[in-house]
Amino acid sequence: EAGVTQSPTHLIKTRGQQATLRCSPISGHTSVYWYQQALGLGLQFLLWYDEGEERNRGNFPPRFSGRQFPNYSSELNVNALELEDSALYLCASSSGASYVEQYFGPGTRLTVT
Amino acid sequence: AQKVTQAQTEISVVEKEDVTLDCVYETRDTTYYLFWYKQPPSGELVFLIRRNSFDEQNEISGRYSWNFQKSTSSFNFTITASQVVDSAVYFCALRGPGRRALTFGSGTRLQVQP
Numbered sequence: 001e002a003g004v005t006q007s008p009t010h011l012i013k014t015r016g017q018q019a020t021l022r023c024s025p026i027s028g029h030t031s032v033y034w035y036q037q038a039l040g041l042g043l044q045f046l047l048w049y050d051e052g053e054e055r056n057r058g059n060f061p062p063r064f065s066g067r068q069f070p071n072y073s074s075e076l077n078v079n080a081l082e083l084e085d086s087a088l089y090l091c092a093s094s095s096g097a098s099y100v101e102q103y104f105g106p107g108t109r110l111t112v113t
Numbered sequence: 114a115q116k117v118t119q120a121q122t123e124i125s126v127v128e129k130e131d132v133t134l135d136c137v138y139e140t141r142d143t144t145y146y147l148f149w150y151k152q153p154p155s156g157e158l159v160f161l162i163r164r165n166s167f168d169e170q171n172e173i174s175g176r177y178s179w180n181f182q183k184s185t186s187s188f189n190f191t192i193t194a195s196q197v198v199d200s201a202v203y204f205c206a207l208r209g210p211g212r213r214a215l216t217f218g219s220g221t222r223l224q225v226q227p
Contacts, residue, residue, distance in 0.1 A: 045214035104158035
C-alpha cells in the first residue's frame, strides 16, 4: 500500500513570493493534516481537512491556507513568504475515525531567501 | 490546554545499552490518545504506537516497550539492546477526543554509538 506522498521534496522561494505544497493521502483516508517543523520550534499543527472542508487550523496567520480536492489530496499555500517560513512541512493522513493514528509523508523542505 | 513534555533533549548511548525516553503529558480530557513517532534523518515521521487513555496495559514489540502510567501522566518508551539504526529523533504526541490535531513534545534525539 502506498504511503503519504508529498511534492516537491525541496522548494526554494524568495521573500514575498507564494509557495504551493502538495500532498496525496493513503488510499481510503479522508483526513489530511499539515504540520510545520521549523528549527527550534518543534512540530506545530497548521491545518486539518476532512471530506473537502477545513475543520481546524492552528495558530498561524491567514496567509497560510489550503484546500482538499474531491480525491482527498490537498494543497498548502503560503502567501507573502517570510524568512521564518523556512521549515519542513509535513503532511499526514488518517481515516475518519477519531482515535486512529496519523501517517506522515516525507515532507517538503521550504527555504525562503 | 494540552501539553507534552520531553525533558531529555539528547541522549547518547553505546550499542546494546538499554535506553528510556521520557514523556509527560497534561490534559483535562478524560479520554485521550498518546502516540510515539520516530523521525530518522530522512525527515519522515514513522508511527510506532498508539495508546488509549482507558488502556493502561504496557506493551512490548520486539526491542521496544512502552510504560503508560495515568497516575503520573507519563508514557515512557524503552529500547532494549539499542542498535545504531535506532538513532533518530523520537516524538511523543497527544490528542484529545474531539481534537484531531496532534500536540507534540519537543522530541528527544537519540544517538546510538557503535
